[in-house]
Amino acid sequence: MPKEMNILIVEDESRIAKRIERLTRAIFGNALQSLKHIDNLSEALQFIENSTLDLVLLDLNLNGDNGFDLLKTAVSQSFHTIVISAYKDQAITAFEHGVLDFVPKPFNRERLEQALQRTITKAKIESSAIKFLAVKKRHRIQLIPITEVVYIKGAGVYTELFLTDGHKELHDKSLEKLEQLLSPAFERIHKSYLVKLSEIKEIVVRSGSKYRAELKNGERVPIGRTKYKDLKARWF
Amino acid sequence: MKLRFSTCFLLVCFMLFATSCTQNSKPVVREYQTLFRIGDQQEWAAKNWQDQDWEKRMAFVPDGQVFWSRTKIDILKAPEAFRPYGLKLEAYGEYEVFWDGVLIGKNGNPGQEASLPPEGELWITFNIPTHLAAEGEHLLALRISNYYFPDHVGRYELQIDDYEDLLTDRLIETSYMNIFAGAFLIASIYYLFLFLSDKKEYPMLIFSISCFLFFVLTMTQFVRTAIPIHYSLHVLRLEIISSLTFGISFLIALYFSMQFPFPKRKLFMGIYTVVLLYFFIINHHFFDFTIYNMAVSLWVFSLGIVLFGVYKKAKGALLVSFILLLCIILRYSVSFRISLFAGFSLILLSMLYLLSLRIKEERLAYESSLVQSTRLRLELLKKNIQPHFLMNTLTSLIDWVEEAPKKGVLFIEALAKEFDLFNQIEDQTLIPIAQEIALCRTHLEIMEYRKEINYSWEEEGIDTEQKIPPALLHTLLENGITHSLPLEDNSIKFKLLFEANHHHKCYTFLTFAAGVRRATSKEDGTGLKYIKARLTESYGSKWDFTSEPADHGWKNTIKIYA
Numbered sequence: 089m090p091k092e093m094n095i096l097i098v099e100d101e102s103r104i105a106k107r108i109e110r111l112t113r114a115i116f117g118n119a120l121q122s123l124k125h126i127d128n129l130s131e132a133l134q135f136i137e138n139s140t141l142d143l144v145l146l147d148l149n150l151n152g153d154n155g156f157d158l159l160k161t162a163v164s165q166s167f168h169t170i171v172i173s174a175y176k177d178q179a180i181t182a183f184e185h186g187v188l189d190f191v192p193k194p195f196n197r198e199r200l201e202q203a204l205q206r207t208i209t210k211a212k213i214e215s216s217a218i219k220f221l222a223v224k225k226r227h228r229i230q231l232i233p234i235t236e237v238v239y240i241k242g243a244g245v246y247t248e249l250f251l252t253d254g255h256k257e258l259h260d261k262s263l264e265k266l267e268q269l270l271s272p273a274f275e276r277i278h279k280s281y282l283v284k285l286s287e288i289k290e291i292v293v294r295s296g297s298k299y300r301a302e303l304k305n306g307e308r309v310p311i312g313r314t315k316y317k318d319l320k321a322r323w324f
Numbered sequence: 325m326k327l328r329f330s331t332c333f334l335l336v337c338f339m340l341f342a343t344s345c346t347q348n349s350k351p352v353v354r355e356y357q358t359l360f361r362i363g364d365q366q367e368w369a370a371k372n373w374q375d376q377d378w379e380k381r382m383a384f385v386p387d388g389q390v391f392w393s394r395t396k397i398d399i400l401k402a403p404e405a406f407r408p409y410g411l412k413l414e415a416y417g418e419y420e421v422f423w424d425g426v427l428i429g430k431n432g433n434p435g436q437e438a439s440l441p442p443e444g445e446l447w448i449t450f451n452i453p454t455h456l457a458a459e460g461e462h463l464l465a466l467r468i469s470n471y472y473f474p475d476h477v478g479r480y481e482l483q484i485d486d487y488e489d490l491l492t493d494r495l496i497e498t499s500y501m502n503i504f505a506g507a508f509l510i511a512s513i514y515y516l517f518l519f520l521s522d523k524k525e526y527p528m529l530i531f532s533i534s535c536f537l538f539f540v541l542t543m544t545q546f547v548r549t550a551i552p553i554h555y556s557l558h559v560l561r562l563e564i565i566s567s568l569t570f571g572i573s574f575l576i577a578l579y580f581s582m583q584f585p586f587p588k589r590k591l592f593m594g595i596y597t598v599v600l601l602y603f604f605i606i607n608h609h610f611f612d613f614t615i616y617n618m619a620v621s622l623w624v625f626s627l628g629i630v631l632f633g634v635y636k637k638a639k640g641a642l643l644v645s646f647i648l649l650l651c652i653i654l655r656y657s658v659s660f661r662i663s664l665f666a667g668f669s670l671i672l673l674s675m676l677y678l679l680s681l682r683i684k685e686e687r688l689a690y691e692s693s694l695v696q697s698t699r700l701r702l703e704l705l706k707k708n709i710q711p712h713f714l715m716n717t718l719t720s721l722i723d724w725v726e727e728a729p730k731k732g733v734l735f736i737e738a739l740a741k742e743f744d745l746f747n748q749i750e751d752q753t754l755i756p757i758a759q760e761i762a763l764c765r766t767h768l769e770i771m772e773y774r775k776e777i778n779y780s781w782e783e784e785g786i787d788t789e790q791k792i793p794p795a796l797l798h799t800l801l802e803n804g805i806t807h808s809l810p811l812e813d814n815s816i817k818f819k820l821l822f823e824a825n826h827h828h829k830c831y832t833f834l835t836f837a838a839g840v841r842r843a844t845s846k847e848d849g850t851g852l853k854y855i856k857a858r859l860t861e862s863y864g865s866k867w868d869f870t871s872e873p874a875d876h877g878w879k880n881t882i883k884i885y886a
Contacts, residue, residue: 102776103720128809149712151806174715193711194719 092121093207094140098132098158099125099147099172104193108145108172108200115201119208129153133161141167143207148173148182159185160229164222166245166260168268170203183217185231186269210264212271221249221266223257232257239283239309240266240274247282252305277301277319278312291320352409353484356396360477364390364435364467369422371463388471390435395464397484402459409452410487415480416555417470418444424456424463432554437471445552449490472556498549504669505542511676512536527582527682531675534575538668541568545665562611569615569664570604573622576671580626583678584633584641596625612660619664623651626671640681647674697861701751703854704795707802708746720774731773738769749794753862757790761820764801768818771805778815779805785822790829792882793858799851800833800871800880808837808877828885835878859884 093116099105105125113120124139126132129150136144136158144162146169148155159182162169168188171178172195179190189203205211220231232249241248242263249257259266267276274282283301291311292300299311301319311319359378362385367373375394385391403409411421411428418432428451432444456462470477483490512535519528544564547553553561577596581589603617627648633641651667658666708714717739724732745763749755761783768779801818810816817836824830852871859867859882868883 101716101720101774103723103774104716106776107719107723151809174711174719176711193715194722196722 093119093142094122095120095124096132096135096139096141096144097123097125098127098144098150098155100127100150101147102127104147104172111197111200112145112204114197115204127151129155129158132158136161136165141165143167143204144169146171146187148175148178156181159187160222160231163187164224164229164260166262166265168207168265170207172200180217184219186218186221188268206268210268212268218269221257221259223249223259230257234270234273237284238287238303238305238307239281240270242280242282250307275315275319275322277315278310281309283309285322291316352399352401352403354398354400355482356398358393358395360391360393362389362391364392368392368394369427369465369467370425382477384475385470385477386474388435388437388469388474390467390469391477393466393468395482397462397464399457399459399462399484403454403457403486408454408487409457409484410449410490411452411464412447412449412483412485412490413480414447414482415466415468416446416473416476416558417468418442418555419466419468421450422463422465422467423452425465426453426456428452428456434467434469437469442472442554442556444554446555446558447548447553449487451487452484470555473559494549498546501542501546505539505546508535508542508669508672509539511672512539515679527579527679530575530579530582531672531679534572534579534672534675537568537572537575538672541565541572541668542665544568545661559609566604566608566611566614566618569618570600572668573600573618576622576675577625577629579675580629580633580644583682584629584636584638586629586632586636592625592629596621599625615664616660619667623648623667639685640678643677644674647671693861696857697753700854700857700861703850704746705750707795707798708743716774717770724773735770735773738766738773742766742770746795752794753858754791755794756788757786757792757822758788760792760794760797761786763795763798764818764820767798767801768805775805776814777810778813780815780817782817782819783821784819786820787822787824790822790824792831793862796855796858796882797831797833799855803851804833804835804837804878808835809839811836811838826886828883830884831882833880833882834874834876837877855882 095112095116097105097108097112099108105127109123109125112123124135126135127150132150144165144167146155146159146162148159148171150158159169159171163186169186170189170191171182171187172191172193173179173182174193176192179192182190188206191199191203219234221234221237223230223232232251236251236253238250238252240259240263241250243258245262247259247261247263247266249259251257261269263276263280263282267274267282270282273286274284277283283303287303287305288301289304290302292302292308294300297313299313299316300308301311302308357380359375359380360382361368361375361378362382368375369392373394378394382391399409411423413421413431418434418437419430420427420434421429421431429448431448432442433440464482512532515528515532515535519525519532522528544561547561574597578593581593586592599621600618603614603621607613627645630641630645630648634645647670651663651670654666654670655663657663721732721735721739724735726732742763745759745766749759749763761781765781768781771777772779797820804818805816808816819834819836821832821834822830823832852869856869859869863884866885868885869881871878871880873879
């Protein structure tokens with residue numbers, strides 16, 4: 089179990105919030121460092137901007153407000169977002185924007201645990217529905233279509249998105265978290281690189297067992313020694 | 325409706341065709357100046373009497389004195405064998421008819437009118453003996469007395485043609501006109517019944533009366549073939565005709581003013597009535613003049629009203645204005661009498677067309693109101709199964725069952741009660757206020773389990789006899805719950821007030837809470853729409869609904885006018 093999980097619950101139904109809180113405590117046990125409950129949109133937005141979090145459990149309908157803006161803000165952050173909602177038809181939108189899981193109401197302990205486990209086990213999403221990566225800009229959130237992303241490079245706690253038009257965008261999520269959301273279309277070919285498989289043109293072998301992936305746009309990205317075998321198996 | 329329209333339209337065309345057929349193509353005689361003389365001599369009947377010193381005009385012959393008239397007539401074409409000529413006369417007075425000095429007919433008792441009862445007809449046809457109808461010069465002499473209208477002396481019209489044609493032509497004309505009049509009688513009766521079934525539809529009544537007056541007008545105009553009329557009664561007939569024209573003219577304009585409403589309608593109609601009355605009164609005994617002027621005023625005022633309708637883009641106004649313009653062409657292409665009848669019937673048809681448009685509109689409105697009612701009913705049903713309510717309730721319920729089963733059971737009971745209440749009101753358009761309040765209280769109970777906020781409900785001045793559309797307050801309550809944050813003591817209070825006076829009933833629904841926000845999301849938009857649609861369904865436009873922030877939270881008022 090990872091230590092020091094900081095979790096925020098955004099839910100306007102008090103009884104449901106308490107339930108999520110209780111189950112979360114039970115599931116994470118000692119690993120939980122802090123657990124905060126907020127029942128309205130503006131406070132939640134403020135809290136997200138100003139706190140270090142590892143996970144947000146989000147209800148999309150707060151006091152009749154549409155939680156879509158909150159969703160966009162949440163997914164642009166470094167932490168993972170799990171949506172807990174009564175509207176199953178919002179699941180697709182949520183996944184498109186890069187949430188880790190969507191838990192429809194009413195839910196039992198097993199379903200919530202399954203969702204929370206994903207944050208712990210780093211399990212990849214089986215069939216990724218993500219369509220956008222939300223990127224923080226000054227005063228707004230920009231949605232970058234996944235189709236425009238060629239590869240992602242880890243840069244400390246951040247990541248850099250390299251786009252088809254040659255631009256580069258900074259994302260708050262770590263490479264590990266993005267790998268979780270973007271697989272299987274993207275493959276971690278190096279400890280610092282996550283590449284869209286369909287963008288790889290060929291694999292170039294250099295002397296001294298150095299492997300490089302040549303992309304369709306001509307760029308070359310290093311392949312980790314250990315990753316080569318996996319990649320070769322999948323790619324050929 | 326289409327069928328009826330086209331049937332009537334065909335009739336009009338038929339009438340125009342029929343009446344135009346009765347006009348004969350080529351005259352068989354030439355008529356000369358008629359000469360008059362007071363006195364009574366049998367010799368004056370003679371063909372060759374020297375009448376140079378007779379008068380060309382005679383204004384006044386009092387006391388039913390006998391006077392004579394002589395008219396020289398050239399027969400241009402002798403009649404065919406066994407087809408004698410006839411002489412049709414329309415003259416004021418009782419008279420004897422001499423043709424070339426021979427007595428060929430008698431209409432009443434000239435000179436004895438004061439002592440004998442009225443006899444004879446205004447329109448009468450005589451047979452001209454074949455041997456007196458050779459080509460060439462002839463003489464028609466009348467021995468007349470005019471007791472009843474001594475100032476209408478010597479005005480008469482004559483027509484000479486094939487005797488049988490003279491008799492049958494007007495019968496044919498009359499038979500067509502009877503059919504024509506019958507169509508309007510049926511339309512009148514039909515729309516009278518329609519009006520009686522819905523007494524608010526005044527245009528239908530006006531149309532029905534107009535049709536009936538037009539029926540009477542037609543019958544009065546053509547009554548002379550069926551019933552012999554003495555010349556003394558002729559003015560009565562003309563009085564009836566001009567009065568009917570007055571009535572129809574007034575009603576048609578009134579009808580248009582109702583179908584195409586415009587500002588200052590009463591003033592306009594007042595002016596129109598004055599104009600009509602003016603024309604009705606001045607030169608009253610010049611009946612054709614009176615009728616013509618009234619018809620023209622009708623045309624001018626109606627066109628004004630209809631053109632305003634066109635300007636306002638009222639349905640059907642364009643067609644009606646087109647028909648009114650058509651009446652000008654009609655006026656200058658056929659005789660006055662025919663143009664009057666054809667014009668009136670065209671205008672009545674356009675009125676029928678407008679009625680059919682309105683009936684269609686009403687039907688569509690009724691159909692859409694049925695659809696609307698169904699939609700509202702579905703919306704009401706949806707309230708309890710829409711995910712936000714149902715799934716959140718079930719999630720809370722699971723939690724209560726897991727954590728405090730006894731409370732969970734109470735929660736289920738409250739839920740069951742709300743479902744039960746919804747079931748009861750689901751197909752109603754109005755429910756007792758007590759039922760609505762029960763629904764709200766149950767809803768609060770459920771929400772208390774979910775939100776763990778202390779909700780309270782107060783009411784003041786409630787009249788339990790009152791009814792309101794279902795789930796109106798429930799919707800306001802839902803909005804209040806969704807948009808409010810609790811006060812410091814974790815409570816939210818709702819209060820319902822009722823006031824009524826002779827003018828209106830008013831429900832005030834107050835929310836006492838912190839941080840009440842205006843509804844922005846789509847869901848609340850539908851909530852307010854639901855309320856408005858329900859109010860319209862039950863009260864038409866006689867309601868007012870406001871929803872606004874207040875110091876204590878939120879304030880909704882629903883006013884229903886008497």
